[in-house]
Amino acid sequence: MVEWTGKFAYQQVADDLRRRIADGEFAKTGQLPSYGDLQKAYEITVTVARSAINQLKANGLVVSHQGKGVFLTPDAGSTAAQLADPVGTMTELREEVEKLRSEVGELRQRVATLEGA
Known part of the structure; x- marks a missing residue:
């Protein structure tokens, strides 16, 4: 769970996901949790979850495939570590x-x- 600060919620979720990517948490499957799982884990709306994922896309960390999920790019771990x-x-x-x-x-x-x- 994220300790909420004055930043926008989507930025805090994206920051936490970036850290988790850098730590290799999703390396085994190469897939991030679903929007629903993110909503439950962070107690956020789907809009916040989408905005966080969009920020990760903009960073080049993930790609999404409609109906399949959100997946790490090949160099996501090293890129996330640099961003972190x-x-x-x-x-x-x-x-x-x-x-x-x-x-x-x-x-x-x-x-x-x-x-x-």
């Missing part, structure tokens, strides 16, 4: 940018050396 930890993701990106800058600097030096020869 934006600070960690930013740190990784900064490190990668610094590495690339260093490599580009080395390449510039090598080109300058070759052109001078």
Whole structure:
């Protein structure tokens, strides 16, 4: 159950589902609970459940198939983990940018050396 805060209910449900996806809770089946199950588990309306799922779709975490359910995308776990930890993701990106800058600097030096020869 979600501890309700000042955020919109659908955002809180989507945040909780994102966390659960990142934790691998749905990895075995690859399928999220039905709207009805979400309504019962979170004590929400179907509209809130749909809005939460739509947010996960917008994040690229799930796809829905009418009459079959909502399913994880192939990289949902890693994407959800990145969304759940934006600070960690930013740190990784900064490190990668610094590495690339260093490599580009080395390449510039090598080109300058070759052109001078």
